[in-house]
Amino acid sequence: MFQSLHYRNFRNYFIGHALSTLGTWIQQVSLAWIIYELTNSTALLGIIGFCALIPQLFVSPFAGAWIDKIDKRKTLIFIQILLFSQAILLGIAYHFHWLTPSILIGLSLLLGILSAIDTPLRQSLLSMIIDDKAALPNALALNAMVFNASRFVGPPIAGLLLATIGAELCFYLNGLSYLMLALAVLCMKQVQSSIAKGNIKNVLSEGFQFVRHHEIFKYLMLTVFVLNMTASSYVALLPVYAKDILHGDEKTLGMLWGAAGIGSLLSSMLLASQKSFQNVHDKILRNILFCGVGLMLLALSASFLPLMLGMFLLGFGISTSNISTNIILQQDTPEALRGRVVSIYTSTRFGFDALGGLCAGLLASLIAPQNVMLLSALILLSYALFNWLRILPRIKKAPH
Numbered sequence: 096m097f098q099s100l101h102y103r104n105f106r107n108y109f110i111g112h113a114l115s116t117l118g119t120w121i122q123q124v125s126l127a128w129i130i131y132e133l134t135n136s137t138a139l140l141g142i143i144g145f146c147a148l149i150p151q152l153f154v155s156p157f158a159g160a161w162i163d164k165i166d167k168r169k170t171l172i173f174i175q176i177l178l179f180s181q182a183i184l185l186g187i188a189y190h191f192h193w194l195t196p197s198i199l200i201g202l203s204l205l206l207g208i209l210s211a212i213d214t215p216l217r218q219s220l221l222s223m224i225i226d227d228k229a230a231l232p233n234a235l236a237l238n239a240m241v242f243n244a245s246r247f248v249g250p251p252i253a254g255l256l257l258a259t260i261g262a263e264l265c266f267y268l269n270g271l272s273y274l275m276l277a278l279a280v281l282c283m284k285q286v287q288s289s290i291a292k293g294n295i296k297n298v299l300s301e302g303f304q305f306v307r308h309h310e311i312f313k314y315l316m317l318t319v320f321v322l323n324m325t326a327s328s329y330v331a332l333l334p335v336y337a338k339d340i341l342h343g344d345e346k347t348l349g350m351l352w353g354a355a356g357i358g359s360l361l362s363s364m365l366l367a368s369q370k371s372f373q374n375v376h377d378k379i380l381r382n383i384l385f386c387g388v389g390l391m392l393l394a395l396s397a398s399f400l401p402l403m404l405g406m407f408l409l410g411f412g413i414s415t416s417n418i419s420t421n422i423i424l425q426q427d428t429p430e431a432l433r434g435r436v437v438s439i440y441t442s443t444r445f446g447f448d449a450l451g452g453l454c455a456g457l458l459a460s461l462i463a464p465q466n467v468m469l470l471s472a473l474i475l476l477s478y479a480l481f482n483w484l485r486i487l488p489r490i491k492k493a494p495h
Contacts, residue, residue, distance in 0.1 A: 096367045099234035104224035104283045111279025112217065113241045115175070118272025120249025122182060124352060125257055125265040128345055129189070130199065131334040138460045139196060144331045145453035146203035147210070152446020154211035159219075159438020160299035162212075163431065167220050168280055174213045175277035179270045181205050186266030207449075214445065215438035222425065222433055224283060232422045233367055239418040240363035243410075247356030254349025302435025305428075312427075312436075314486050315420045318379060319443045321478045325471040326386040326413050328451035329393060329406075332464045340397050340464070354403040358410030366418050375419045376490050383479045385412035390472035394465045417444060 100106050130136075130143055162170070185202050188194050218238075225234050256265050306312045337348035385408045392405030421440060428436045451471075458467045 096233075096364065097237065099225055099230045099237055102224065102226050102230070105221070105234055107279040107282050108220070108224055108276075109237065109241065111276035112238065113245065115272045115276040116242050116245040117249050117252075118182075118269035120245045120352075121253040121256065121265045122185070122269040124250045124253035124349060125262045126185075126199075127334050128257060128348060129194070129262050131338065133194070134196065136460075138456055139199075140331050140334060140456050142453065142456065143199055143203050144456065145449045146200050147207045148445045148449030148452065150204065150207035150211040151214065151444070151449065152442050154208055155215055155438045155442035155446070156299060156302070156435070157295070158212045159215050159302060159435040159442075160295050162216055162219055162434035162438065163298060163302075164295070167216060167223065167434075168283060171213070171216050171220060172277045172280050174209060174216060175273045175280070178206075178209050178213065179273040179277075181209060182266050182270035182273065186263050186270070189263050189266060210445075211442075214441045215434060218421070218425070218437045218441065219434040220280075222430060232369075232426060235422050235425060236363055236367035236369070236418060239414065239421070240360065240367055243356060243359035243363045243414055245356075247353055247360045250349040250352030250356065251346075252349075254345045254347075257345045299435070302432060302439060305432055306436060306439055309427075311490055312424060314490055315423065316439070316443050317486075318383070318482065319417065319420055319440065320447050321475065322383060322386065322413065322416055323444055323448040324451040324454075325475040325478075326383075326390060326409055327448040328455035328471055329390070329409060329468065330448075331452035331456040332459055332467065335459065335464050336393070336402065341399060341402070351402065351406050354406035355410030358407040358412075359414035360410075362411045362414035363418060366415065366422070375423065376487055379416045379419055380479060380482055380487065382412040382415040383475060383482065385409075386416075387472050387476040387479060390468050390475060394469035394472055397465075 100109060126143070127140065130140055181202065188198055188202070218235075221234050221238060222228070222231055225231050253265060256268075306316065333351055334348055337343045337345075337351055341347050389405040389408030389412065392401050392408070396402055396405070421437075424436055424440055425433060455464075455467050455471070458470075
């Protein structure tokens with residue numbers, strides 16, 4: 096399960112990435128809680144989540160073309176310093192009671208733009224710090240396991256910190272965590288970037304053409320789009336479930352996040368132990384169904400245990416589908432194109448996650464949150480049927 100940790104550069108990255116991701120989750124939960132506590136607005140929750148993620152949809156593809164033309168290691172260090180500054184600004188604004196909706200939206204947009212560069216940059220760096228390319232799938236799964244472990248541990252920690260020392264320290268801790276990753280990357284040795292030739296426009300076009308003409312990649316991107324537009328939309332409504340449906344507090348929100356985190360963590364651990372990542376399309380379909388069932392539980396129940404089960408299924412299903420897709424994409428993409436293909440994936444993954452969260456937040460201001468989850472479940476299950484009848488037969492006939 097931990098074979099890629101034998102490589103020193105990846106080990107440094109792994110530690111820094113773990114600290115950074117834990118800090119990010121602590122900030123995300125803290126920010127969602129104080130927004131809803133201050134404004135009681137589901138629409139604003141959706142807008143803030145949208146602003147933090149929508150740059151992934153529009154900025155990431157251009158970032159991917161840029162990433163393939165630069166020194167990835169030095170750029171990643173610089174981006175961490177900018178992310179540190181954003182987190183500190185958020186803490187200062189909270190301390191002086193400056194967190195108006197306009198400032199929250201502005202800081203969320205800044206975070207989104209930086210993350211749209213940071214996410215594909217981190218992903219594309221992995222192939223350069225693993226000496227044995229056969230260990231790349233394991234490194235990608237471990238990378239995801241860090242994210243999912245933080246998702247499991249971070250929200251309960253955030254709930255405790257919020258209840259004891261307040262949101263301001265959560266933001267400062269997140270800022271410090273970015274510096275830890277910058278230090279880890281600085282300690283790496285002999286990392287060489289493959290530089291793409293040509294201007295940005297041609298480099299960008301080459302990446303899209305590669306994905307468009309690759310039969311399997313094209314359908315994997317479609318699945319990522321539908322899954323994250325529907326299943327991931329629950330994120331925007333979790334504070335509503337914690338406060339209004341379960342009549343809980345910050346700790347309740349942390350426990351709901353934690354249930355999804357357990358599912359995601361188990362998923363990434365299983366994937367890290369897996370030896371082959373070919374012909375995983377049946378597995379992706381099964382996990383789409385898990386997500387559909389999870390959304391149904393959120394739609395039809397107002398009790399703690401069924402909601403926790405629904406969160407677990409969503410965490411497991413979303414994680415398995417997204418990680419499997421990422422591994423297939425990175426395994427089968429040439430080094431010179433990897434930054435662009437990864438950026439198209441992260442653009443689809445997080446951009447439509449943002450659109451789904453925005454739609455969910457706005458719809459929940461008009462109809463009951465449970466009805467929003469029911470609509471998402473029906474769309475996702477309909478796609479699963481379409482996937483089974485139309486997409487899977489074509490993928491199995493496509494050349495690998």
